[in-house]
Amino acid sequence: MSLKIIVPVKRVIEASVRIRLRSDGGGPDMANAKMAMNPFDEIALEEAVRLREQGLADDVLAVSIGPQAAQETLRTALALGADRALLVETGAAIEPLAIARILAAIIAEEGAQLVLMGKLSIDEDNNQTGPMLAGFLGWGQAGCASGIVVSHNTARVTCETDGGLETLDVPLPAVITADLRLNEPRYPSLPNIMKARKKPLETRALDAFGIDTAPRLKRIEVREPPERQAGLVVETVDDLIARLRDADLIPAGSAAQ
């Protein structure tokens, strides 16, 4: 069996960075922020590369829709094992609905049978592009995967849900979104970084797709959440219990002995 896998990747502010908001209400200050591949996409990519290494896939295409700087993210994807990369270049912020539509167009062109993608991107926390894409394509979907086994045109996917670990069989073609515990992504080795420079990275203009990407959500404002008031250091367990009792947070009658 040989699959063509598409892995969408997004360039985001690195997970450990505490963002700073611009004073104009427009959102986080990106000017000096450290950028990286969205961690969930990295996990999705790792899974795709492993499927290829197991001989279950023969082509992994990493796709990013974003600014020219996302080429750097795609080079990382190539160093991590993607075979090819495609940048759909745009300076605009594109909403998930339009992202899903562009991805659907690329999938139709490529004839891919599997999309592996992150369950969310850590910037806007929308958690929606994967199921949207599956909806556009009319494909089956499995979300928040912590295990994937592919055989006979079916993916058996273990999904992290509010009720525990749910296992689903999804016929291919399908869209599967990755959760954190799916795998531990590798680091790009120096030889692979060198090799990645020679792998194909195509850039296409967003306009070439003829897809309406006008935003449907008007962004009114981005602001800081309310600050929490500074707290209190308590010295002992008894002190803690007394304070929680005072605040009516633990049942009356529970008292330090």
Added chain:
Amino acid sequence: MTILVLADHRDGMLAGTVSRVVTAAQEIGGAIDILVAGRDCGAIAAAAAEIAGVNRVLCADDPRYEHGPAERIADLLVSLAPGYDVLMAPAGSAGKAIMPRAAAMLDVMQVSEIVAVRGPDRFDRRIYAGNAILTVEAQDARKVLTVRASAFVDAGRGPAAPVQALAPLDGPALSSFVSLEASHSDRPDLTTARVVVSGGRALRSKAGFAELILPLADKLGAAVGASRAAVDAGFVGNDVQVGQTGRIVAPDLYIACGISGAIQHLAGMKDSRVIVAINNDAQAPIMQLADFALVADIFEALPELTRKL
């Protein structure tokens, strides 16, 4: 305005998040219907009918909807959409899978995990792991929303609304259920619990978690939560991970034990009314945020706390 709320349910029980979504729906304003889809889900529909402010419950009771297949339920929502201005659901794992799929099929840009209703079209949501609040105005004619239940109060109970049976839709089965490794617990549901006791990496082992966190939770009638590190290490199941990529909670009391307070963890509990942190490192980020910070070794402090309550 007409609003359809997709009910979440598990083990034959209506999820506590649904009546909170009804509160959000009331803030938007309009006639509120609830859709219950499942197998043998009559009792769930009856429970949904008793949520205050509900106009009608639609019940699609059919083997096809057993285990909540996202593709089929999205199809059902899409078929009902012409009768509604707003489709909404709790932002639990079901809502996160079903709603965006339905939104795409309806050519609507979903507003995910709203935490406040500012007007019929205006909503607040958290971005960047909760570190910023974004206000958006949804300009699509129809709206698809998921709701962060912890940000809304329970709508309460009212006189029972009528329940109407809904015929199932034909269509291809795409994903199919194989099995569920459920985590059974008699404790309150994490998302709606009044008190949450959470443990982190510092618990060191599954046994450590069981011996220190669970008895304290039992004493307090609390739900149990955990950091990602504790879940990754297998101390406890994935479904209790609190944070950006886990459950979002806002209880009256959140007790973080041996948790450092990484941005991604704070994203899931920062809106709790009172935060207690127990940590042997006074400089840990969670200690800066806590209302009551106890600098102590959890292996001593937790047994003492449990004993003295």
